[in-house]
Amino acid sequence: MAVTRNYYEFDREQWASLHGPTKRAEITDADLQSVKAFNDKISLADVREIYWPLRRLVYLYFKNFRQKRQILAHFLDTDVGPSPFIIGIAGSVAVGKSTTARLLDLLLQRAYPKLTVQTVTTDGFLYPNAILTKRGILDRKGFPESYDMGKLLEVLDAIKAGNPDVLVPAYDHQTYDVLPDSQGIHVRQPDILIVEGINVLQLPSNAQIYVSDFFDFSIYVDANPALVEEWYLDRFGLLLDTAFTDPNNYYYQYAIGNRQAAFAMARRVWRDVNLKNLKEFIEPTRSRADLVLHKTAHHRIDEVDLRKY
Numbered sequence: 143m144a145v146t147r148n149y150y151e152f153d154r155e156q157w158a159s160l161h162g163p164t165k166r167a168e169i170t171d172a173d174l175q176s177v178k179a180f181n182d183k184i185s186l187a188d189v190r191e192i193y194w195p196l197r198r199l200v201y202l203y204f205k206n207f208r209q210k211r212q213i214l215a216h217f218l219d220t221d222v223g224p225s226p227f228i229i230g231i232a233g234s235v236a237v238g239k240s241t242t243a244r245l246l247d248l249l250l251q252r253a254y255p256k257l258t259v260q261t262v263t264t265d266g267f268l269y270p271n272a273i274l275t276k277r278g279i280l281d282r283k284g285f286p287e288s289y290d291m292g293k294l295l296e297v298l299d300a301i302k303a304g305n306p307d308v309l310v311p312a313y314d315h316q317t318y319d320v321l322p323d324s325q326g327i328h329v330r331q332p333d334i335l336i337v338e339g340i341n342v343l344q345l346p347s348n349a350q351i352y353v354s355d356f357f358d359f360s361i362y363v364d365a366n367p368a369l370v371e372e373w374y375l376d377r378f379g380l381l382l383d384t385a386f387t388d389p390n391n392y393y394y395q396y397a398i399g400n401r402q403a404a405f406a407m408a409r410r411v412w413r414d415v416n417l418k419n420l421k422e423f424i425e426p427t428r429s430r431a432d433l434v435l436h437k438t439a440h441h442r443i444d445e446v447d448l449r450k451y
């Protein structure tokens with residue numbers, strides 16, 4: 143293990159050895175199959191070698207968090223009430239944040255069935271298209287000014303304070319717009335909450351409080367932007383053949399039109415919007431994460447960096 147800057151750096155083999163003593167008892171082959179079912183492209187080797195140690199680390203931090211809450215209650219001689227352990231997951235558009243979030247969610251639930259785990263994404267905090275259009279920033283979707291960060295902070299505050307039912311707005315990639323509140327997600331005092339989004343480690347200037355102030359653990363999913371572009375275009379190609387063929391879809395015109403023109407448009411969107419956003423606003427937040435999962439070709443994780451302090 144090499145220690146550099148503020149991180150311990152592990153290659154894949156070193157990280158895989160940190161699975162802990164109970165690894166085999168906790169997860170069965172049937173569980174692995176259910177992981178596979180949720181995304182058939184997930185490598186089971188990644189689950190064993192990367193996600194089992196990660197789940198163990200998260201659980202150790204979770205136990206420590208609970209102990210600290212008990213100490214606080216003891217000190218104050220009062221019931222401090224429930225408060226979730228919150229995990230933030232950041233990284234580029236299409237790097238695999240939501241896949242990482244869902245996988246970690248599933249593995250935690252499998253290993254610790256008495257705990258409740260919920261996952262939310264921050265894209266529901268984008269301003270509606272009508273507002274973005276009015277402000278002339280529809281082509282800046284995903285950039286800091288396209289999110290209602292005040293609302294995100296309020297919602298996280300309510301969740302962290304143990305509010306029994308907090309509504310998290312949702313985003314629909316189909317219509318390319320935020321959904322009405324009736325279709326939001328209700329966060330109901332989970333033990334662990336995973337919050338995934340490109341902006342979760344950002345520090346907006348003049349803010350008094352940051353999203354990451356609510357996190358007890360944070361992960362940055364990292365990869366070479368040239369690879370992420372490939373994954374973005376792969377996903378675009380898949381959607382072109384499936385979701386985009388729905389006439390209500392924002393990209394429907396491309397699904398029924400010339401395929402080459404559609405890909406040319408997707409490459410432009412990648413270059414002018416998502417890559418620009420990655421370089422200017424997302425990548426600079428990497429050094430704030432507690433853990434960096436670095437991916438190479440085919441989403442294979444080849445290095446894990448763990449923050450020292």
Ligand SMILES: Nc1ncnc2c1ncn2[C@@H]1O[C@H](COP(=O)(O)OP(=O)(O)O)[C@@H](O)[C@H]1O
Pocket residue numbers: 181183184185188233234235236237238239240241242373374376377440441
């Ligand atoms: N570990 C993985 N193995 C294989 N494919 C993956 C993996 N993680 C993500 N993908 C694929 O990469 C694309 C982007 O992943 P996604 O989780 O949707 O990214 P994000 O939430 O960061 O935009 C999707 O097509 C997804 O199926």
Ligand SMILES: CC(C)(COP(=O)(O)O)[C@@H](O)C(=O)NCCC(=O)O
Pocket residue numbers: 234235236239263265283284339340411415416
């Ligand atoms: C809604 C998003 C900003 C969020 O990204 P995600 O959480 O899916 O990684 C992104 O998917 C997006 O729509 N970007 C704008 C440019 C584009 O159409 O890709």
